[in-house]
Amino acid sequence: MELTVGKFASAVNTTIRTLRYYEKIGLLVPGKKNDANQKIYARDDLKKFYNIQLLKSMGWPLIEIKQMLEETTYSFGEMVEMQEAVLLDKRNTINESLKMIARIKKVMNETGDLSNEDLMLLMNTIRLEEDQRMILQQYFSATTVDRIMPQNKRQQLAFDRLNKRLLSFFQASIHSGLRPDSQEVQRELEELFALIPVSRNELFHLDRPLDKPSEILKALLPDDMAEFFGEAIQVFYNNQFEGRGE
Structure with a gap:
């Protein structure tokens, strides 16, 4: 030929x-x-x-x-083995991305269009859920963390709603000049903590004292929000312990 x-x-x-x-x-x-x-x-x-x-x-x-x-x-045999691993990894990445998009769309359908900043922040909180788990494990028992982090689609939606509310509120608080220890911020935290599916005793029984925002938290959020969030949470916990006489 x-x-x-x-x-x-x-x-x-x-x-x-x-x-x-x-x-x-x-x-x-x-x-x-x-x-x-x-x-x-x-x-x-x-x-x-x-x-x-x-x-x-x-x-x-x-x-x-x-x-x-x-x-x-x-060797085509070796190529097949190598490429199978690559494609499986890509498939897993695509599947995780599709799950994230589905979760984002559910929140958008409930709340309407999100601003670009809100959308990116919420997507990052979903994408980096394992990092959030690592943050919580610094302070709470494994059992408590498992109850806080979503385990099924219903819990994921509730968790995403909570994150959306938290991110939007803290973003608005920073823009309006509120302080982390202000009554408005602390009242919102009180309401948000009431939505977390664990008891108050579990939430306030820390395995270690709260400190300034960790590097992981700074990676999850813009610097100003991470700092604001960390300070607000620290004030909230201090107030809770003082109220209990500890």
């Missing part, structure tokens, strides 16, 4: 432009010419083309396909 670029493109259902690009990057270079000095594709080129398409369908980028095919001892 010896075909010019046009006939080869037709035979393999691709375009001349694609074949020219493959040749340009050294991925598939015809090694023969006919009597008219035209480059021609032989049977080995056909086999290589289909190998390229196979690897492309598995998600390999062209530059890596080129490197693989240049190796004299490359």
Whole structure:
């Protein structure tokens, strides 16, 4: 089999432009010419083309396909194993992103359109839930943390509503110049804590004293909000302990 670029493109259902690009990057270079000095594709080129398409369908980028095919001892079996792991990881990432989008849309359907800032903050709180869990584990028992963090879709929606309210309130408080120890802020915290599905005794029985916002909290929120949130929470807990005579 010896075909010019046009006939080869037709035979393999691709375009001349694609074949020219493959040749340009050294991925598939015809090694023969006919009597008219035209480059021609032989049977080995056909086999290589289909190998390229196979690897492309598995998600390999062209530059890596080129490197693989240049190796004299490359193994399709090893490629399959490697790419399976990559694709599974991508699938997990996509699935988690779709779950996050579904949760965001539920909140948006309830509250209407969110501002860009509110939307990004809420998306980050969902994306970084494991980091939130790490923050809580610094202060509460594992059992209490499991009860606070959502375990099913119903709890996720309640948790997202709570986060939306918290983020919007603290953002508005900062913009309006309220102090973390103001009555408005502390009253809102009182109402928010009442919505958390754990007892007051669990909430106020800390495994360690509250300190300034951790690096994880600063990673979750803008610096000013992380600082404000940390101070407000600290004041709230101090007030609770004073009220109990501790």
